[in-house]
Amino acid sequence: MLDILKPPVLAVQEFFLLAGRTFRNLFRRPHYAADIFLQMDIIGVGSLPIVSLIGFFSGAVMGMQMSKALQQYGAVGQTGQLVALTMVRELGPVLTAIAVAGRNAAGMASELGSMKVTEQIDAMRALGTDPVQKLVKPRLIATATVLPLLTIIADFVGLLGGFVIAYFFLNLSSAQYWNNAWQSLEYRDVTFGLLKPFVFAFAIALVGCYYGLATTGGTQGVGRSTTQAVVTSIILIFILNLFITRIYVSL
Amino acid sequence: MREQGTALAELEREGTVVERPDEQPVLRFEHVTVSFDEIRALDDVSFQVYAGESRVILGAAGSGKTVLLKTALGLIKPDRGRVWVFGQDITEMPEEELFHIRARIGVLFQEGGLFDSLTIEENVGYPLENQPSLRCPPEERRRRVVEALRFVELEHTLDKYPSELSGGMRRRVGIARAIVAEPELVLYDSPTAGLDPITAYTIIALIVKERDLRNITTIMVTHRYQDAHFLANFRWDPQSGRLAPAPPEATRTRFLVLREGRLVFEGTRAELEAASDPYVRKFIRREQ
Numbered sequence: 001m002l003d004i005l006k007p008p009v010l011a012v013q014e015f016f017l018l019a020g021r022t023f024r025n026l027f028r029r030p031h032y033a034a035d036i037f038l039q040m041d042i043i044g045v046g047s048l049p050i051v052s053l054i055g056f057f058s059g060a061v062m063g064m065q066m067s068k069a070l071q072q073y074g075a076v077g078q079t080g081q082l083v084a085l086t087m088v089r090e091l092g093p094v095l096t097a098i099a100v101a102g103r104n105a106a107g108m109a110s111e112l113g114s115m116k117v118t119e120q121i122d123a124m125r126a127l128g129t130d131p132v133q134k135l136v137k138p139r140l141i142a143t144a145t146v147l148p149l150l151t152i153i154a155d156f157v158g159l160l161g162g163f164v165i166a167y168f169f170l171n172l173s174s175a176q177y178w179n180n181a182w183q184s185l186e187y188r189d190v191t192f193g194l195l196k197p198f199v200f201a202f203a204i205a206l207v208g209c210y211y212g213l214a215t216t217g218g219t220q221g222v223g224r225s226t227t228q229a230v231v232t233s234i235i236l237i238f239i240l241n242l243f244i245t246r247i248y249v250s251l
Numbered sequence: 252m253r254e255q256g257t258a259l260a261e262l263e264r265e266g267t268v269v270e271r272p273d274e275q276p277v278l279r280f281e282h283v284t285v286s287f288d289e290i291r292a293l294d295d296v297s298f299q300v301y302a303g304e305s306r307v308i309l310g311a312a313g314s315g316k317t318v319l320l321k322t323a324l325g326l327i328k329p330d331r332g333r334v335w336v337f338g339q340d341i342t343e344m345p346e347e348e349l350f351h352i353r354a355r356i357g358v359l360f361q362e363g364g365l366f367d368s369l370t371i372e373e374n375v376g377y378p379l380e381n382q383p384s385l386r387c388p389p390e391e392r393r394r395r396v397v398e399a400l401r402f403v404e405l406e407h408t409l410d411k412y413p414s415e416l417s418g419g420m421r422r423r424v425g426i427a428r429a430i431v432a433e434p435e436l437v438l439y440d441s442p443t444a445g446l447d448p449i450t451a452y453t454i455i456a457l458i459v460k461e462r463d464l465r466n467i468t469t470i471m472v473t474h475r476y477q478d479a480h481f482l483a484n485f486r487w488d489p490q491s492g493r494l495a496p497a498p499p500e501a502t503r504t505r506f507l508v509l510r511e512g513r514l515v516f517e518g519t520r521a522e523l524e525a526a527s528d529p530y531v532r533k534f535i536r537r538e539q
């Protein structure tokens with residue numbers, strides 16, 4: 001019975017060891033600045049199209065759904081508010097993180113996994129670099145920097161999607177929609193809307209790197225860790241989101 | 252079955268490897284055990300290698316040869332036993348200190364271990380750029396990289412990427428990277444695996460040449476007895492520029508045979524060929 005539990009418990013332990021080593025090295029030299037910028041480019045610029053598309057369409061869909069519901073109370077004019085709140089509080093952070101998890105947790109796991117099975121990770125250590133410093137730290141820093149920015153973009157494009165619906169289909173004026181959206185947002189909505197992606201970044205980068213570095217069993221193993229990295233980081237994003245939202249509503 | 256002990260007295264009694272008793276081994280394993288879950292990759296392995304010696308490690312796939320080399324580099328920590336390199340106990344040494352030990356060891360990995368996102372020049376120069384105790388200015392780095400690549404006759408590939416080279420060329424780049432920092436000990440993991448005989452000969456000739464030009468302690472893992480034969484019975488002849496037969500004492504080559512993580516044989520080539528164990532004999536009937 002305990003044998004069934006051993007591998008997952010060991011994996012969690014290994015994951016926290018990696019996380020601990022990354023945090024301990026966060027402010028310790030060497031910092032591989034070039035790697036950080038390269039990762040920011042891959043994660044940030046690379047995810048821009050998909051994040052914008054997802055943001056736009058989910059904003060538009062929310063616009064439609066909310067206006068339909070608001071119609072019953074004769075409050076279609078409040079559409080901007082509901083789109084803004086759902087985008088900034090939930091959809092923006094969560095959908096952006098899921099898109100980035102699908103692209104970049106997978107990318108990190110497969111890249112580091114291939115390096116692991118071709119002994120490039122061993123070579124790094126043998127030739128004087130710490131893979132945590134050289135590979136994990138830049139990916140974590142880049143993700144934690146870029147994901148909040150991507151979320152801001154997704155939020156904004158989502159509002160734009162809602163606006164397109166409001167303006168062309170609901171005959172709301174532009175001022176009506178934007179003012180309503182803007183005024184509904186409280187300071188803490190924005191704070192939590194940006195805290196979420198910052199926390200999700202850890203679930204993406206550390207999980208992606210963990211599965212990459214834990215890869216065994218040749219190219220097949222790389223495929224396996226890539227899948228596991230995506231599944232685990234997405235599940236973690238939802239769980240973390242629940243906890244952060246719980247804190248938000250209790251404030 | 253363990254045919255030979257590793258005690259100095261025994262080595263001297265054999266008369267083939269004469270050691271001064273005060274000489275410190277370059278590499279020493281004492282009762283080293285490494286396990287992965289249920290598998291014992293190394294099981295109570297003890298041996299020592301002295302400066303200037305050559306070691307050939309034979310063994311079936313999965314017998315623990317790669318794990319042995321990685322344990323010698325401190326990349327894998329033993330569960331039990333101790334490992335000394337250059338007289339220092341590395342068993343529990345922290346990674347930062349290990350870098351200074353590893354700076355003195357060259358290694359060619361079985362899978363090559365070349366960084367496929369870096370050019371050949373960056374690959375070969377990697378230790379000179381990153382190894383804390385080897386760091387040198389860019390001009391000197393480039394000079395040494397070119398020199399190492401010239402040694403393996405690949406100085407024209409500086410700006411290429413590993414994926415643009417053939418398997419044999421990649422292996423040669425790996426050798427260049429292993430020796431660029433002029434290490435005292437070089438570890439080669441299956442340097443000829445998957446190569447045709449002519450390319451394999453080129454690789455072995457480079458290994459012997461490097462060993463004899465700089466008198467380097469060499470440990471080579473292989474499944475091919477032919478490779479072992481060249482390492483044990485040939486020396487680099489600088490006059491003719493190729494390998495020339497040499498008496499076995501001259502190359503100071505000894506053999507280790509691993510079986511499922513256990514060291515089942517240690518001795519000279521003559522002793523290896525006289526061995527009666529069928530597992531050990533499997534490795535010697537592969538010539539020509």
Ligand SMILES: Nc1ncnc2c1ncn2[C@@H]1O[C@H](COP(=O)(O)OP(=O)(O)O)[C@@H](O)[C@H]1O
Pocket residue numbers: 216287290291292310311312313314315316317318319
């Ligand atoms: N990182 C690892 N995780 C789990 N098992 C491993 C690992 N590395 C090696 N092994 C196992 O240890 C044994 C010895 O492996 P290895 O030293 O690579 O063999 P070889 O002699 O072919 O080089 C094999 O059974 C292998 O499956």
Ligand SMILES: [Mg+2]
Pocket residue numbers: 316317318361440441
């Ligand atoms: Mg091997």
